[in-house]
Amino acid sequence: MxxxxxxxxxxxxxxxxxxxxxxxxxxxxxxxxxxxxxxxxxxxxxxxxxxxxxxxxxxxxxxxxxxxxxxxxxRRITALTVFDPEYPEYLKEIAQPPWVLYIRGDASLLSGICFAVVGTRKPTHYGRRMARKMASEIASRGWVVVSGMAAGVDSEAHRGALEAGGKTVAVLGTGVDVVYPRHLRRLYAELVEKGAVCSEMPPGTAPHPGLFPRRNRIISGLSVGTLVVEAAERSGALITADCSLEQGREVFAVPGPVTSEKSAGTNRLIQQGAKCVIGVQDILEEFPSLVPPSAEKSTEPSDLSPDERLLLSFIGDEPVHIDELRNQISLPPGELHRHLLSLQLKKRILQLPGARFVREG
Missing domain, CATH: 1.10.150 (DNA polymerase; domain 1)
Structure with a gap:
């Protein structure tokens, strides 16, 4: 044996x-x-x-x-023990590394350059957009996005990484073969196919409230740093940030409106010393030895017409009504609608109910 x-x-x-x-x-x-x-x-x-x-x-x-x-x-489940040479080195450094990790998907991703992106289960549109955007840009640099496959910011982070053609790992609070929440079955299948899901719990373990805080130490333990995108004062995502600090890793936070309860936790983290992130470069500059030259920020050629660029300059993260756009820009109604449709097709903006528009990418 x-x-x-x-x-x-x-x-x-x-x-x-x-x-x-x-x-x-x-x-x-x-x-x-x-x-x-x-x-x-x-x-x-x-x-x-x-x-x-x-x-x-x-x-x-x-x-x-x-x-x-x-x-x-x-069942095509890989098990890594703390005795195995393939066991992630970063995870060995934490106070209580899992004795066994169960993995479905590409187990080698856990030993890549991992970065955690976490946040509230009930984000605003701003939170969803920022989670997907940040994860997409991190993954496009060749890093592995790590999160918890929870509803909200976590699932948006995984989707952002996958949409960018990058890699992502989900750390579950259940057995690695148990999909929770159930409505994320399609995301789970895509993670197994294109990334990985892992858990320290034996296969078949059902969800239980006490298991999720413990899995947070693995999310941060695999990662060189943790980004909290949107979190209230008592959000579980702040547990991951605390774990990251205890493990000697970097903590980052995306600022939000001071009037938003969903940003109270992230704004507090910034007050307490977490680095404020408004773009992926704010993260990359903290890890110069981990960023290959090919990952340096580049200027993407614009596929927008002058009128589209002008219109886009008036649309931000907060929803803006079409009447406000009409007042700001001197364009015939037909032209305005045509440019709005074009921006949607180019995935630059998103239309919300009530003829309101926000940035999408």
């Missing part, structure tokens, strides 16, 4: 979490060896519950280890 196979199998026994595995190794357990009565006694001395000790004694056998290994292969 290989050491890694024994560790993975032990990790999948009900009730065996990070601390119990730590106590097993502290008691002298070898994942490639046998369970002895003396070892089980030492576990009791370390205050491992009797029910857990009995479960270990009954469950952990060579045949069980073999079944766990075969099942992972059958």
């Amino acid at each position: 290989e050491e890694r196979d024994g560790l993975i199998a032990m990790h999948q026994i009900q009730g065996i979490g990070w601390h119990t595995l730590h106590k097993l190794l502290k008691a002298g357990w070898s994942p490639a060896g046998e369970l002895t009565l003396d070892l089980l006694r030492r576990l009791r001395d370390l205050r491992v519950p009797e029910s857990t000790v009995e479960r270990i004694r009954a469950k952990w056998t060579p045949s069980f280890v073999r079944r766990v290994k075969e099942e992972l292969v059958r």
Whole structure:
């Protein structure tokens, strides 16, 4: 039996979490060896519950280890242990690195240059747009965008990276084979195909509120830095920012309107010393050794006519009504509508209900 196979199998026994595995190794357990009565006694001395000790004694056998290994292969789930050379180096540096990571998709992405993009589950239009824009620009530089596949900012970050043809990793608070929330099934499938999803929880683990804060330390632990796009004062995204600080990583925040509750947390982070980000260059300049020359900011040729550029200059992140545009620009109504349609087709603006327009890219 290989050491890694024994560790993975032990990790999948009900009730065996990070601390119990730590106590097993502290008691002298070898994942490639046998369970002895003396070892089980030492576990009791370390205050491992009797029910857990009995479960270990009954469950952990060579045949069980073999079944766990075969099942992972059958389901195309990669398992990386902290003993493996492929285990992400950045993640090894945190206080409690996962003993086992389960991955569907490209496991090598976890060892790339990763950068976390997180935020509220209920963002404003501004938050959604900024999450997608920032993630797209980060991914286009060759970095891997890491987030939590939650509704809102997280899912927008993953989509932004994928739309840019880049790579992205989702860290789940469930088993790696459990899609949560369910309405993100299509995004999950695309992440498995073009990126990766990972979790420290054994396959089949259902969502539970207590699991999500713990996964945040993995999001930040994989990453050289964390960008919080939009978050209220008590947003879970701020837990990821705290984890990033505790791990000695950089924290960034996108500013928002002072009147917006959804930006109260990010604005507070900036007050407390997080770097204010208004463009991807604000992030890249903090990591000069990680930015290849090809990733330097370039000027994109404009495909807009002079009238379209003028019209676009009056449309920003806040919705503007078509009547306001008419007052600002001296264009016949037909011309105005034609240019607005052209800007939408070029994905520069987005029309909202009520004849209002905002920037899209």
